[in-house]
Amino acid sequence: MRKFVRTALAPVVALVVGLALTSCTDSSQDKENKAKQKGYDHLVAQQPAGRMEYSPTREAINQWVKTWGKRGKLSYVYIQNANGEYGYFIMKGLPVPRCKMLTPTEKVEHSDGGVAVLAQPGMDGTYTTGSTCNAYYGFDATTNAYMEFTVGTNQSFFLFDKPMSMPEYASAKQLGPTSVKDVPK
Template structure:
């Protein structure tokens, strides 16, 4: 008897779910336009399917980035160009980090009666941020550990390398932090 009741309840549940799904759809103009967009996409994919690559240069580049920067103690050479075209450089431990990067989530999702709300979370320093400051970078000097911060944009760019550059524009760059290229070469 229990088995028959379970089968009956399962059948009723499946039927109710099917009826519920069909009753949720309507033929609004947005639904029609979404259907036309999806139909067009399906037709294009059928006629022009995505090609398949034998090899991914993007994956190789990402893996090489990981191999380059995934080592403790790796130095970065940050060359900054100002609006006059002049270059200066910093030598940092590891990569410069955008100030908007965090180790903890900056938002949390919370279910409400009206749906899902995205709520801000305080940062590591106990304050809230709007997620700005992605144009500001910081890091630590290669030999002294001194904190360094710089911004990019508005006529200032930076170029990042994993070794000193010898091209003329970089070779004549002025030292902007406590550590010089000569200091690093002496340590090696």
């Protein structure tokens, strides 16, 4: 019987010793992560997240979907340069950042216990760094001409779903083929 108890207890003792040794070898990052998690758990217990009865964020997103989720919707893109001057384009749909793609830009590969993230070619068969997010493109509302513009470095754009009548926008110079006068009301 004693041999059976020793044989049955041996794996349990080995497990306890193994766990004890593992806890002694926590890295400093492990210790700080545990402290951070313990702090987070304490704060959540003391200050649980509130519950909203209504979400203005969801309402805004749904309104965005209603506004832009229709074929043929025009966008009025007003651009302000470093001198404070405004110009405008009228485009079909929304301007699209050049870094947006229809196909995945990366592929995750798992091998030998490791993970590698590999770049994938774009629609044109070339690779990109994703640094073209400040360049936008679209198509003119009446001529379908391709248009592209960049933002940053003292240039901003303001997007509306209707022409703006405020003074700074009303005096904006036409930058693309289509004028506000060309668009049916």
